[in-house]
Amino acid sequence: MDAEKRKRYENIASELTRLAGGKSNILGIAHCATRLRLVLEDNDKADIHAIEDVDLVKGVFVAGDQLQIIFGAGLVNDVCQVLADSLHMDSMSLGDLKTKANKRMNPLQRAVKALSDVFIEIMPGILAAALLTGLSSVLGNIDFVQNNDTLYGLSRLINISSGAIFGFLPLCVAYSTVKRFGGRPIMGIVIGCIMLTNSLADASAAAQGTVEVTTLHIFGIPVDLIGFQGGIIVALLIGIVTAKLDIFFEKKVPEVIRLLVSPLLTTLVSSFLLFMIIGPVGRGLANGITAVLVWMTQHLGVIGYAAFSGVQQLIVITGLHHVFGAIESQLLVDTGRNFLNPLMSVAIIAQGGAVLGYLARNIKEAKAKELCIPSFISVLFGITEPALFGVNLRYRYPLIGGCIGGAIGGAVVYFTDLAALGFGTTVVPGIALADPANNGYVNYIIAHVIALAAGFLFAFVLGIGFDRKNMILPPA
Secondary structure, eight states, X not given: OOHHHHHHHHHHHHHHHHHTTOGGGEXXXXXXXXXXXXXXXXXXXXXXXXXXXXXXXXXXXXXXXXXXXXXXXXXXXXXXXXXXXXXXXXXXXXXXXXXXXXXXXXXXXXXXXXXXXXXXXXXXXXXXXXXXXXXXXXXXXXHHHHHSHXXXXXXXXXXXXXXXXXXXXXXXXXXXXXXXXXSOHHHHHHHHHHHHOTTSBOHHHHHHTOSOOOEEEETTEEEEOBOOTTOHHHHHHHHHHHHHHHHHHHHHSOHHHHHHHHHHHHHHHHHHHIXXXXXXXXXXXXXXXXXXXXXXXXXXXXXHHHHHHHHHHHHHHHTGGGGHHHHHHXXXXXXXXXXHHHHHHHHHHHHHHHHHHHHHHTTTOHHHHHHHHHHHHXXXXXXXXXXXXXXXXXXXXXXXXXXXXXXXXXXXXHHHTOOBSSOSOOHHXXXXXXXXXXXXXXXXXXHHXXXXXHHHHHHHHHHHTSOHHHHOOOOO
């Protein structure tokens, strides 16, 4: 970088250090594609509102116990390097920074983060299965495909592929969970195989009463030999237990017999716990969660849908939205359809509409454009953090407008019976996951256009009632 740029970045670094509570308050520094990330000794010492006014800063928020400052692609690399030089501190990798930040999280935050990590690990497979399921559904409704041997054969192979991935999803979850909680990944695969072995009655057939279920009695406790097909919650729970047992036996078993005895004990104890305690508890929990959500759709109707999509982005602010991955997986297994995905998707696009509503009221402000345009583009791909923390939460009324728009979008989802065949992607890419039944693709577009327009309109109107000085961005 040239001397003029470096001088400017040094001034930014100096301001950030002062407003973050001083050099002694900064424990670690790193950056991702667009954001500078700081781990602070005490977040309360940071003046977030003042940091928002620092030169070139496009937004500030705290997430994952990190102070995250949005600069934009490319620029953040240079600012991070200059800041690291001024602090006489090495820029850390994101992994190391997250490890340092995780140590400062409370138990609930750590639990949510761990659950998120489990599904991030296997998300490519889930997305592949969801997209293949959608493609299979489309091809299955085309007469020409059904009447052509080659196309029919390809359609069948696609259907088999998607079904196989979802069929073995509990194994994938068990593997990822064991790996995330410090056990050897192969032990997750082992317990996943035990969950799905064909020596057990198929869970779906057992539920329908079309297969005879063998019942054992161990210590007087009845144990039904039923497989755990679709047991996402069970896989999560047994994965955690297996990881802890693996770590325990690896430490306690003498080295001379460890290779033989440790995996044996881990598998044996995990299996007993799976069938006698964790399996029944996990099934009950999974059935309860699904029952509550299905009850909501059947009894609360449009109010339930609107309420969920109206508050969903507030849940994102807390970081608790990561738990929805497990719930969506269970919904797909139990019902074959995921109505949460389009509800979350319209909630997201409504916040994008609110960003545009804010931009329309401040179109002459250069920094408004710098903030809003990139934020809206990220919303189109299902990422709302820049919009939420950079604009909507910061100025309050766009957040409210976005929530109202999300609720209206949720009502449209209800009336059109819109659902997804997978999860993991939303808004523009999410259309590929939409259930094509009942004009699903058309209804998906309609719901999103309405949510976008409602978010824009309500943010714009609500802005009229706010004092102008509270919504003008500081000059660049």
